[in-house]
Amino acid sequence: MATEQKKTLDKEIVIQAIIDSFKKLNPLTMIKNPVMFIVEVGTFITLILSLAPGAFGASTVSREYNIAVFLVLFFTVLFANFAEALAEGRGKAQADTLRKTKSDTIAKLLQKDGYIKEVSSTQLRKGDIVRVDAGDVIPSDGEIVEGLASIDESAITGESAPVIKEAGGDFSSVTGGTRVVSDYIIIKVTTNPGESFLDRMISLVEGASRQKTPNEIALTTLLAVLTLIFLFVIITLVPLATYLNVTLDIATLIALLVCLIPTTIGGLLSAIGIAGMNRVTRFNVLAMSGKAVEAAGDINTMILDKTGTITFGNRMAAEFVPLDGILEQEVTFAALQSSVRDETPEGRSIIELANSLGINWSEYEYHDAEIIEFTAETRMSGLNLPDGTQIRKGAVDAIKKFVTGQNGSLPRDLEDKASHIAKAGGTPLAVAVNNKVFGIIYLKDTVKPGLKERFAELRAMGIKTVMCTGDNPLTAATIAQEAGVDEFIAEAKPEDKIAAIKREQAQGKLVAMTGDGTNDAPALAQADVGLAMNSGTMAAKEAANMIDLDSDPTKLLSVIEIGKQLLITRGALTTFSIANDIAKYFAIIPALFIMALPQLNTLNIMNLASPQSAILSALIFNAVIIPLLIPVAMKGAKYKPMSANRLLSRNLFIYGLGGVAVPFVGIKVIDMILSGLL
Ligand SMILES: Nc1ncnc2c1ncn2[C@@H]1O[C@H](COP(=O)(O)OP(=O)(O)OP(=O)(O)O)[C@@H](O)[C@H]1O
Ligand SMILES: [K+]
Numbered sequence: 001m002a003t004e005q006k007k008t009l010d011k012e013i014v015i016q017a018i019i020d021s022f023k024k025l026n027p028l029t030m031i032k033n034p035v036m037f038i039v040e041v042g043t044f045i046t047l048i049l050s051l052a053p054g055a056f057g058a059s060t061v062s063r064e065y066n067i068a069v070f071l072v073l074f075f076t077v078l079f080a081n082f083a084e085a086l087a088e089g090r091g092k093a094q095a096d097t098l099r100k101t102k103s104d105t106i107a108k109l110l111q112k113d114g115y116i117k118e119v120s121s122t123q124l125r126k127g128d129i130v131r132v133d134a135g136d137v138i139p140s141d142g143e144i145v146e147g148l149a150s151i152d153e154s155a156i157t158g159e160s161a162p163v164i165k166e167a168g169g170d171f172s173s174v175t176g177g178t179r180v181v182s183d184y185i186i187i188k189v190t191t192n193p194g195e196s197f198l199d200r201m202i203s204l205v206e207g208a209s210r211q212k213t214p215n216e217i218a219l220t221t222l223l224a225v226l227t228l229i230f231l232f233v234i235i236t237l238v239p240l241a242t243y244l245n246v247t248l249d250i251a252t253l254i255a256l257l258v259c260l261i262p263t264t265i266g267g268l269l270s271a272i273g274i275a276g277m278n279r280v281t282r283f284n285v286l287a288m289s290g291k292a293v294e295a296a297g298d299i300n301t302m303i304l305d306k307t308g309t310i311t312f313g314n315r316m317a318a319e320f321v322p323l324d325g326i327l328e329q330e331v332t333f334a335a336l337q338s339s340v341r342d343e344t345p346e347g348r349s350i351i352e353l354a355n356s357l358g359i360n361w362s363e364y365e366y367h368d369a370e371i372i373e374f375t376a377e378t379r380m381s382g383l384n385l386p387d388g389t390q391i392r393k394g395a396v397d398a399i400k401k402f403v404t405g406q407n408g409s410l411p412r413d414l415e416d417k418a419s420h421i422a423k424a425g426g427t428p429l430a431v432a433v434n435n436k437v438f439g440i441i442y443l444k445d446t447v448k449p450g451l452k453e454r455f456a457e458l459r460a461m462g463i464k465t466v467m468c469t470g471d472n473p474l475t476a477a478t479i480a481q482e483a484g485v486d487e488f489i490a491e492a493k494p495e496d497k498i499a500a501i502k503r504e505q506a507q508g509k510l511v512a513m514t515g516d517g518t519n520d521a522p523a524l525a526q527a528d529v530g531l532a533m534n535s536g537t538m539a540a541k542e543a544a545n546m547i548d549l550d551s552d553p554t555k556l557l558s559v560i561e562i563g564k565q566l567l568i569t570r571g572a573l574t575t576f577s578i579a580n581d582i583a584k585y586f587a588i589i590p591a592l593f594i595m596a597l598p599q600l601n602t603l604n605i606m607n608l609a610s611p612q613s614a615i616l617s618a619l620i621f622n623a624v625i626i627p628l629l630i631p632v633a634m635k636g637a638k639y640k641p642m643s644a645n646r647l648l649s650r651n652l653f654i655y656g657l658g659g660v661a662v663p664f665v666g667i668k669v670i671d672m673i674l675s676g677l678l
């Protein structure tokens with residue numbers, strides 16, 4: 001059933017691509033591809049010659065020959081257009097599926113007076129507050145400001161298991177077009193109509209916003225220069241031929257030119273780029289630019305944050321550990337007090353644990369307390385009571401500074417008890433009341449499965465992995481060991497993450513960063529490849545140049561492979577295209593001059609039937625090689641993890657040698673068929 005559906009889809013894509021190949025004949029479109037534009041100009045001239053053979057002066061060739069050259073040239077252009085249209089078609093089909101999820105929905109807009117007004121989702125603006133109940137489609141991208149709900153994101157991720165999203169922390173962003181399955185949430189709209197995540201995703205997969213990468217521009221320029229050189233060579237042939245008393249016919253000169261200019265790579269170049277982007281999307285990764293995908297192919301260092309990227313990130317309070325001389329109830333109460341207004345998931349898990357231990361309290365008692373919100377800079381949170389009591393929880397070293405800053409002393413067992421938790425991979429949060437440390441909160445998190453194997457693969461490719469975390473060195477060491485990263489940096493503030501990236505970049509390395517938190521956003525922007533987890537915050541997703549819809553940090557490995565494959569495919573087909581010329585020289589040059597210079601017959605090693613059939617055979621080969629190589633352009637050249645140098649020499653060998661040999665065989669076979677037919 002599924003394959004049946006795919007087949008009809010493929011058929012539709014092919015039919016559409018054929019139609020688009022003709023639409024792309026528009027010279028204004030063609031001029032963006034200088035190589036194929038020259039072929040189109042040649043097609044036009046030979047069309048005139050087919051209608052009026054004497055249009056540009058006396059001619060020695062038959063009308064049929066002119067028509068044959070015209071037809072082959074016309075198909076050469078169509079084949080190149082078809083390659084590009086086919087690559088675009090796959091993306092368009094994906095975009096259509098996405099568009100279906102983008103129907104207008106009714107939004108429950110919360111007004112200033114507290115009443116709900118129903119409006120169309122297209123009327124929502126940045127900053128609007130909306131209520132979304134179970135069963136409702138989320139009307140716009142937003143940040144949850146209140147509540148917790150399970151959300152079905154299958155419309156964008158294809159993953160059917162609902163995910164939990166909640167206010168505060170790193171899991172607070174929601175995407176328009178997804179559906180709330182249980183509970184309700186209040187969201188603050190973060191995008192205006194037309195700029196949403198889904199809109200961007202549609203225009204990305206459709207290729208509407210596709211821009212040529214710097215590499216592509218460089219190659220296009222190189223190909224254009226080569227084309228100019230060959231044009232010049234062909235023009236200088238004319239006086240030479242006159243001197244030798246040979247008449248070179250215009251159709252033949254055009255055929256020769258088209259055979260020599262790099263039409264194979266010129267025709268397939270943009271298809272290679274588009275297909276590479278499509279492959280990335282098929283892995284459920286949204287790449288904002290082709291440049292990012294290409295950069296991924298050359299990555300040397302990968303930096304990952306810990307919580308939410310290497311671990312699941314649902315750090316939950318598991319235990320309250322009192323220090324010597326403190327009652328368990330005392331730590332529990334202080335931990336609870338420090339968290340009454342802490343909206344982070346960590347904070348709320350502390351309240352839950354305290355409640356489950358039967359602590360009696362009322363939120364009302366804290367309404368005039370001063371809230372100290374958690375920040376990645378201070379790594380602490382808590383509150384100041386009206387009587388001046390300061391209650392804090394946070395990273396152990398941060399609390400130590402807080403306490404010693406008020407002339408407090410550090411209990412002896414603090415270090416031991418904290419490191420016990422850290423060595424188990426947990427995060428210890430110390431709790432202090434004024435200048436006295438009461439105890440430790442044990443936050444538990446789990447490492448995502450399967451990371452070790454994939455990091456080992458990265459190592460085999462020569463890519464270094466570095467975990468960069470705000471957590472303490474002991475916890476970091478345990479998690480780094482468990483996940484199998486090469487290095488780690490602990491107690492990193494947001495600017496330390498950027499510094500780590502800049503350090504690598506200063507050594508000439510290309511750096512990829514994966515992260516999910518608001519504190520990761522600057523680093524994601526600094527990295528050459530920034531991959532944000534879809535589970536993460538809007539800030540992270542906006543700063544990144546790629547988003548993994550499955551929130552799997554090792555997905556970068558697949559993107560790296562696709563990037564490498566893209567670069568290899570482009571290089572391989574360029575080599576092949578240029579190597580092809582050798583055989584064409586041997587096919588065409590003797591054919592041109594044989595009449596005047598019989599000595600050249602020794603060059604006619606291909607022993608082709610007649611000069612005209614030799615030229616047509618070379619031209620036909622030049623045309624059909626484009627569709628024959630479409631599968632390579634779409635799927636990418638074979639890639640095996642090995643060093644870049646070995647890979648390069650291997651490909652030069654295969655595609656260089658193949659590029660020299662294949663056309664000798666191909667042209668000979670076409671010549672035999674042609675002379676048989678005529
Ligand atoms: N709600 C909170 N209140 C007080 N301290 C906290 C809170 N949440 C985290 N911390 C402490 O602050 C440290 C830094 O947290 P932050 O979220 O910046 O980094 P992280 O998420 O642990 O690291 P990563 O960069 O790997 O995601 C944590 O390791 C923890 O010790
Ligand atoms: K060519």
Ligand SMILES: [Mg+2]
Pocket residue numbers: 170305306307308516517
């Ligand atoms: Mg984080």
